[in-house]
Amino acid sequence: MPRAHAERRACGVQTAWTCADTPETAVAEIAGVVDPSDIGQLLVFFSQPYEAEGLIAALSEAFSGVPVAGCSTSGEITSDGFSERSVLVVAFPKSGFRFVSCVIPEVRSLSVDRASEVVQALRARLDKDNGERHPNLFAISLIDGLSRCEEAIVSAIAWALGDVPLVGGSAGDGLTLSGTSLLHDGRVHRGAALLLLVETEHPVRSFCCDHFEPTDTKLVVTASDTSTRTVYELNAEPAALEYASSVGLEPSSLAPMSFAAHPVVVRIGGDYYCRSIQRVNDDGSLSFFCAIDDGVVLTVAEPRDMVKSMEAELERLDADVGGVDFVLGFECVLRRLDAENRQMKHKVSDLYRRYHVVGFHTYGEQYNAMHLNQTFTGVAIGRQGAN
Numbered sequence: 001m002p003r004a005h006a007e008r009r010a011c012g013v014q015t016a017w018t019c020a021d022t023p024e025t026a027v028a029e030i031a032g033v034v035d036p037s038d039i040g041q042l043l044v045f046f047s048q049p050y051e052a053e054g055l056i057a058a059l060s061e062a063f064s065g066v067p068v069a070g071c072s073t074s075g076e077i078t079s080d081g082f083s084e085r086s087v088l089v090v091a092f093p094k095s096g097f098r099f100v101s102c103v104i105p106e107v108r109s110l111s112v113d114r115a116s117e118v119v120q121a122l123r124a125r126l127d128k129d130n131g132e133r134h135p136n137l138f139a140i141s142l143i144d145g146l147s148r149c150e151e152a153i154v155s156a157i158a159w160a161l162g163d164v165p166l167v168g169g170s171a172g173d174g175l176t177l178s179g180t181s182l183l184h185d186g187r188v189h190r191g192a193a194l195l196l197l198v199e200t201e202h203p204v205r206s207f208c209c210d211h212f213e214p215t216d217t218k219l220v221v222t223a224s225d226t227s228t229r230t231v232y233e234l235n236a237e238p239a240a241l242e243y244a245s246s247v248g249l250e251p252s253s254l255a256p257m258s259f260a261a262h263p264v265v266v267r268i269g270g271d272y273y274c275r276s277i278q279r280v281n282d283d284g285s286l287s288f289f290c291a292i293d294d295g296v297v298l299t300v301a302e303p304r305d306m307v308k309s310m311e312a313e314l315e316r317l318d319a320d321v322g323g324v325d326f327v328l329g330f331e332c333v334l335r336r337l338d339a340e341n342r343q344m345k346h347k348v349s350d351l352y353r354r355y356h357v358v359g360f361h362t363y364g365e366q367y368n369a370m371h372l373n374q375t376f377t378g379v380a381i382g383r384q385g386a387n
Contacts, residue, residue, distance in 0.1 A: 003018070003029060003033075004016050004017060004018035004020070004026075004029035004030045004032065004033045005017055005018070005033070005078070005079070005080060006030075006033035006034055007079040007356075008035075009325050009326045009356060009381075010325050010383050011093075011096060011202050011325050011326060011381055011383070012038065012092075012093030012095060012096055012097075013090060013091065013092055013093065013325075013326050013381070014034045014035065014039075014089075014090075014091040014093075015078065015079045015088065015089065015090050015091070015358050016030040016033050016034050016088075016089045016091070017030075017076065017078040017079070017080070017083060017086050017087065017088040017089070018030060018086060018087055019083070019085055019086045020087070022050075022054070023050050023051060023054040023055035023057075023058050023087070024054065024058045026046075026050065026055070026058075026086075026087040027055065027058035027059055027061075027062050027087070028058070028062065030062075030087065030089050031062040031063065034089070034091050036063065036066075038093045038094050038095060039063065039066050039091045039092070039093065039094070040066075040067075040092055040093055040094035040097060040098070040099060041066070041067050041069070041091075041092040041097065041099040041101075041196075042059070042063060042066055042067065042068045042069070042070070042089055042090070042091055042092075043069055043070055043089070043090040043091075043092070043328075044059065044068060044069070044070030044071075044087065044088070044089050044090075044183055045070055045071060045072075045073050045076050045087075045088045045090075045359065045360040046070065046071075046072055046073060046076075046086070046087045046088070047072070047073060047075070047076065047084060047085045047086060047087075047174065048072050048073075048172075048173040048174050048176065048180075048181075049085055050087060052072065052181035052183065052188045053188050055087070055183070056068070056183045056186060056187065056188055059183070060186045067099060067101065067185055068183055068184065068185055068186070069101050069142065069183065069184050069185075069194050069196055070142070070182070070183040070184075071142045071169075071171035071180065071181065071182045071183065071194070071360075072171050072172060072173055072180050072181045072182075073171065073172050073360035073361055073362070074172030074173070074174055074175060074333035074336075074360070074361040074362065074363065075172075075174075075333060075336055075360065075361035076088040076359075076360050076361070077329060077331065077352060077357055077358055077359045077360060077361070078358060079353065079356060079358055080349075080353065081346075081349030081350070081352055081353050082336065082345060082348070082349045082352075088358065088360070090328065090358055094131075096134070096200060096201045096202060097134070097198060097199065097200045097201075097202075098126065098129060098131055098132075098133075098134060098198070098199040098200075099196055099197070099198055099199075100122045100125040100126050100129075100196070100197050101122070101184065101185075101194060101195065101196040101197070102118060102121070102122060102184075102194070102195055103182070103184050103187075103189055103192055103193075103194055104118055104153070104192060104193040104194070104195060105189065105191070105192045106191065106192070107143065107144065107147050107149060107153050107191065107192055107193045108147060108148075108149050108191070110149075110152065110153055110156055110193075111156065112156045112159055112160070114156075115153075115156035115157045115159070115160045116156075116159070116160040118157075118160070118195060119157065119160035119161055119195070119197075120160070122195065122197045123197065126197060126199060133199065134199040134200050134201040135201065136199065136200050136201070136202065136203065136204045137164050137197065137198065137199050138164060138165045138166070138167065138197075138198050138200075138204055138206060138379055139157070139161055139164050139165065139166040139167075139168075139195060139196065139197050139198070140166075140167060140168050140194075140195070140196040140198065140328075140379075141153070141154065141157060141166060141167075141168030141169075141193060141194070141195055141196075141366045142168055142169065142170075142171060142182055142193065142194040142196075143168065143169075143170045143171065143193040143194075143364075143366070144170070144171055144180050144182065144190060144191055144192055144193065145169075145170030145171045145172050145173075145180045145289075145362065145363030145364060146173075146177065146179065146180055146363070147170075147191060147193075148227070148228065148229055150170055150290075150364055150366065150371040151290070151291045151371045153193055153371075154166070154366045154369060154370065154371045155369050157195060158368050158369035159369070164197070165204075165206035165368065165379070166206075166366060166367070166368050166369075167206050167328075167330060167365075167366060167367055167377045167378055167379055168330055168365070168366040168377070169330030169331075169359070169360060169362035169363075169364070169365055169366065169377070170289075170362050170363040170364035170365070170366075170371075171362070171363065172333060172360075172361060172362055172363045175256055175333065177278065177279065180363070182194055200381070202325070202381050202382055202383075202384065203320075203321040203322060203381070203382035203384050204321070204379055204380070204381055204382070205317050205320045205321055205379065205380045205382075206367070206368075206377070206378070206379050207313060207317055207377065207378060207379070207380065208365070208367040208372065208375055208376070208377045209309060209310055209313040209375060209376045209377075210274065210309070210374060210375045210376075211303055211304045211305070211306045211309040211310070211335070212263050212265065212272075212274065212301040212302065212303050212304060212374065213301060213302050213303075213304055214265055214267075214272050214299045214300075214301050215299065215300050215301060215302055217246050217299065217300040218297055218298070218299055218300075219234040219235055219242060219243065219246060219264060219297075219298040219299075219300065220234065220235055220295070220296070220297050220298070221233070221234060221292060221293065221294055221295060221296045221297075221298065222234065222235065222236045222294065223294065224292050224293060224294050224296075226291065226292065226293050228287070229278075229287055229288040229289070229290065229291060229292050230281070230285050230286070230287050230288075230292075231285060231286045231287075231288065231292055232283075232285045234246075234286075234298070238284045238285075239284060239285050239286045240254060240280045240281075240284045240285065240286055241284060243264075243277070243286060246300055247262040247300060249262070251280075251284070254280045256279075256333075256334065256337055257337055257338075257340075257341050259276060259277040259278075259334060260334040260335070260337040260338035260341060260374070261303065261338055261341055261342075262300060262301075262302075263276060263300075263301045263303070263334070263373075263374050264276075264277070264298040264299065264300055264301065265298070265299050265301045266296060266297065266298060266299070267297070267299065272299065272301070273370070273372055273373075274290075274301070274332075274372065274373040274374035274375065275288055275289075275290045275292060275296075275298060275373060276288065276289045276290065276332065276334050276364075276373035276374050277289075289363055289364050289373050290364065290371060290372070290373050291371075303338060303342075306335065306338065306339055306342075306344060306348060307344060307347045307348060307351060310348065310351060310376065311351055313376075314327075314351070314355045314357075314380075317355075317380040318355070318380075320380070320382075321380050321381070321382025321383075321384065322382045322383060322384040323382060323383040323384070324355050324356065324380050324381070324382065324383070325356065325381050325382060325383040326356050326358070326380075326381045327352075327355055327356060327357040327358070327359075327378055327379070327380045327381070328358060328359055328378050328379050328381070329352075329357045329358070329359035329376055329377070329378035330359050330360065330362050330365050330366070330376070330377050330378055331359065331360075331361050331362065331365070331375075331376040331377075332361065332362055332363075332364070332365060332372075332373055332374045332375055332376070333361040333362060333363065334373070334374050335361075335374055335375075335376065336361050357378075359378060365377040
């Protein structure tokens with residue numbers, strides 16, 4: 001029988017993960033390797049083969065009274081590196097951290113006013129809590145990765161948060177694109193988002209990292225459907241044909257690995273941001289993971305060395321927080337596919353193990369007011385203040 005693995009960091013955060021066959025067995029194994037005496041919040045990330053309703057029922061029974069938030073993924077990042085078909089739990093202690101969270105249902109109709117009400121209500125709950133206050137505050141978003149409206153959600157929430165850093169990820173389902181699940185305090189939610197506010201006594205730095213460089217090759221969106229994030233024409237030619245031609249591939253060979261190896265980016269305010277392609281449709285159109293519209297100029301990009309770029313970012317974070325104790329990360333699934341395709345997966349996993357990175361592979365990443373693709377976002381927790 002498989003056994004769960006566990007690790008405890010100096011700040012008190014415990015991580016545990018398992019590839020057990022069923023939700024019930026997975027939760028039982030995890031409950032057997034974590035210390036339940038000082039858990040204030042559980043974050044749970046799980047692969048889609050685990051049935052969400054069964055998983056939340058088992059978690060509610062095994063960790064009665066402990067708040068739970070989480071989502072389905074396109075792969076997990078454990079303390080032992082990349083994983084798939086697993087359940088990962090990140091257990092935050094009561095001491096040194098304070099959490100409040102809520103579900104935002106029907107996210108496609110979220111307005112700035114409603115987002116402001118949600119954030120104000122969460123802050124009021126923090127203020128009413130009689131627990132010890134902490135100086136550092138950040139927010140985490142988990143969003144249905146097939147909602148096709150992350151930009152509007154993140155923009156509205158970030159406006160309401162003001163200067164509070166926001167990081168997060170869009171829930172995935174492997175790469176089946178059939179449906180994602182969110183977990184919150186005993187229930188499964190779809191077509192929704194979760195927002196968590198976190199106070200901590202430990203030093204925190206939010207971050208966003210990518211690994212691509214723009215080329216001179218341009219693709220102008222000349223026909224699209226914004227509501228479905230579908231591009232029908234690029235440069236007035238069938239989208240899949242024009243994209244394939246621009247990156248030197250046959251249209252019949254286009255697949256997620258192709259999109260990971262040959263990303264397209266848009267320029268906003270002098271910086272480039274990825275607009276990842278999700279899939280090729282039967283009619284030769286392209287579906288995207290991010291918002292798209294007529295007239296958008298896409299630039300074909302070339303990946304840089306993922307290991308070197310991520311190592312430089314983690315070294316910077318290590319210096320900023322006085323030594324990284326733990327990183328909660330949200331990484332695009334296309335970055336993982338690119339690492340696999342370039343046979344760098346083990347090097348990336350080794351790097352993440354060295355800096356104690358945990359999290360999941362996403363259908364999109366959130367960083368402050370932006371919804372992104374093919375990036376790695378998250379928060380680094382420092383060792384300072386840890387017992």
